[in-house]
Amino acid sequence: MNIGLIMACLFLNGQANCLAANQPKQIALSLEDISQIGLENNLDIQIAKYDAYIKRTGLEDSQSIFDTFLNGQAFYLNDQQKSDSSLAGSKNITNNYSLGLSKTIPTGTKLGVEVADARSASNSTFSSINPNHEANIKFTLNQPLGSNFFGMLDRGQIKLSRLDIDNSDFSVFDRIEKSLADLQKTYWQLALRLEELNIARQMAERSEKLYKVSGQRNKLGLVEDAELFALEANLIQNNIDITIAEQQLRIAQNALLLALNEENFSLAIVPKSKLTGLIEKIAAKDVLLTAVNQRRDYKQAKNDLEMRKINLTMKQNSLWPQIDLDASFARNGLEAAQADAWQNISEQDNPELYVGLNFSMPLENRSARSKKQKAENEKAKALLNLKRIEHKIIVEIKNSVDAVNMYTDNIKALRQILVLQEKKLAYEEKRFSNGRSDSDTLVRFQRDLLAAQRNLAQSLFVYKAAQIDLKQAANSLLDAYWTGKL
Numbered sequence: 209m210n211i212g213l214i215m216a217c218l219f220l221n222g223q224a225n226c227l228a229a230n231q232p233k234q235i236a237l238s239l240e241d242i243s244q245i246g247l248e249n250n251l252d253i254q255i256a257k258y259d260a261y262i263k264r265t266g267l268e269d270s271q272s273i274f275d276t277f278l279n280g281q282a283f284y285l286n287d288q289q290k291s292d293s294s295l296a297g298s299k300n301i302t303n304n305y306s307l308g309l310s311k312t313i314p315t316g317t318k319l320g321v322e323v324a325d326a327r328s329a330s331n332s333t334f335s336s337i338n339p340n341h342e343a344n345i346k347f348t349l350n351q352p353l354g355s356n357f358f359g360m361l362d363r364g365q366i367k368l369s370r371l372d373i374d375n376s377d378f379s380v381f382d383r384i385e386k387s388l389a390d391l392q393k394t395y396w397q398l399a400l401r402l403e404e405l406n407i408a409r410q411m412a413e414r415s416e417k418l419y420k421v422s423g424q425r426n427k428l429g430l431v432e433d434a435e436l437f438a439l440e441a442n443l444i445q446n447n448i449d450i451t452i453a454e455q456q457l458r459i460a461q462n463a464l465l466l467a468l469n470e471e472n473f474s475l476a477i478v479p480k481s482k483l484t485g486l487i488e489k490i491a492a493k494d495v496l497l498t499a500v501n502q503r504r505d506y507k508q509a510k511n512d513l514e515m516r517k518i519n520l521t522m523k524q525n526s527l528w529p530q531i532d533l534d535a536s537f538a539r540n541g542l543e544a545a546q547a548d549a550w551q552n553i554s555e556q557d558n559p560e561l562y563v564g565l566n567f568s569m570p571l572e573n574r575s576a577r578s579k580k581q582k583a584e585n586e587k588a589k590a591l592l593n594l595k596r597i598e599h600k601i602i603v604e605i606k607n608s609v610d611a612v613n614m615y616t617d618n619i620k621a622l623r624q625i626l627v628l629q630e631k632k633l634a635y636e637e638k639r640f641s642n643g644r645s646d647s648d649t650l651v652r653f654q655r656d657l658l659a660a661q662r663n664l665a666q667s668l669f670v671y672k673a674a675q676i677d678l679k680q681a682a683n684s685l686l687d688a689y690w691t692g693k694l
Contacts, residue, residue: 316359
């Protein structure tokens with residue numbers, strides 16, 4: 209049995225005896241209980257969360273451009289090849305070791321430092337120091353001055369990655385909210401099926417009572433056999449209605465257990481929250497204000513527009529030529545002993561300084577120009593999409609509010625119809641008991657009352673579903689149950 213439902217049974221409801229011995233395992237849960245359990249257990253919600261986690265790994269990938277790189281090299285060379293120069297020895301041995309660090313910082317500047325140690329030995333008589341050690345330390349710098357001016361493109365990619373992840377989170381929250389809305393509708397569907405079963409049972413009890421009374425009156429000759437047959441057929445039909453309602457209830461139970469990822473389908477969830485409750489109209493302006501502040505597709509559209517602006521700036525920068533400033537500073541020491549070679553680096557003035565500019569640019573530059581034009585069009589499209597979503601929000605909220613208010617009026621009317629149908633049936637039953645009515649009329653009136661009861665119950669369910677749809681349209685449904693970060 210899923211631990212989530214056990215904990216909900218024992219702690220959320222405070223019912224330590226909810227799993228009574230030798231009885232179906234029933235758990236009374238409210239809409240809030242179901243929502244909290246669903247957020248923890250629903251598999252669609254869990255999958256959506258992992259989609260967000262996977263997407264977030266892209267941020268570190270984009271930031272990897274600023275990683276620090278460790279570079280090293282070691283080699284041994286024994287050169288005994290023949291040479292065409294009499295100055296070169298016939299045997300030259302070199303051992304070389306180097307270690308360096310390089311890093312690109314947010315300004316686009318690539319910095320590097322490298323230390324190296326080389327040992328050379330030769331049988332040449334012209335070597336002044338043999339064998340010798342050369343110690344070397346070198347600092348390098350590369351700075352983009354044109355395209356990727358001071359790291360503009362590098363930082364832009366990270367900004368785009370962050371906005372893309374934000375949009376992914378918005379999409380995931382939408383999926384989670386939809387799953388929560390479906391779960392709550394499934395809960396109310398269960399409440400509806402339970403109400404329909406109770407209605408069917410009440411009608412069957414009413415029919416059975418009338419049938420027994422009519423049977424007694426039939427023995428006295430006050431009720432015809434045909435009328436008794438009709439009442440018996442009606443009683444059988446009511447029992448069929450109970451069987452169908454029980455099957456529909458089991459289907460609704462299984463659907464809710466599936467949504468909660470509960471493997472024990474012998475459980476029976478009893479809704480604590482009732483379909484009946486406060487029925488009131490809603491003002492569209494209040495919901496619209498909430499929607500404008502919380503609609504995730506609107507936030508996504510604004511992020512998308514911001515991404516297009518950043519992308520356009522990057523493409524404009526790409527039109528610039530590739531101009532790189534390269535600079536390096538190095539010092540070395542050369543001695544027979546390794547320690548002396550390293551000491552010479554600081555004690556002797558033997559620097560090497562290099563400064564240079566590299567320039568590169570395609571004369572036509574068609575690729576960069578076409579990408580810039582594309583970025584301009586994408587920005588214009590994103591702006592239009594933002595305006596479209598603004599209009600979409602207004603229409604969707606208005607339609608959802610109208611639906612809730614319409615069902616509010618319908619429920620009030622259906623309650624009046626139910627009262628009238630009850631009065632009509634009660635009046636006809638009195639006439640039947642006085643021999644002034646017939647069984648066909650009485651059965652028809654019972655079916656009219658049954659239909660009125662079902663219509664009211666179904667309208668209450670539709671009203672609850674419309675409320676959920678309205679909250680989902682305003683992106684306010686999840687906020688009532690979600691705490692913490694994704």
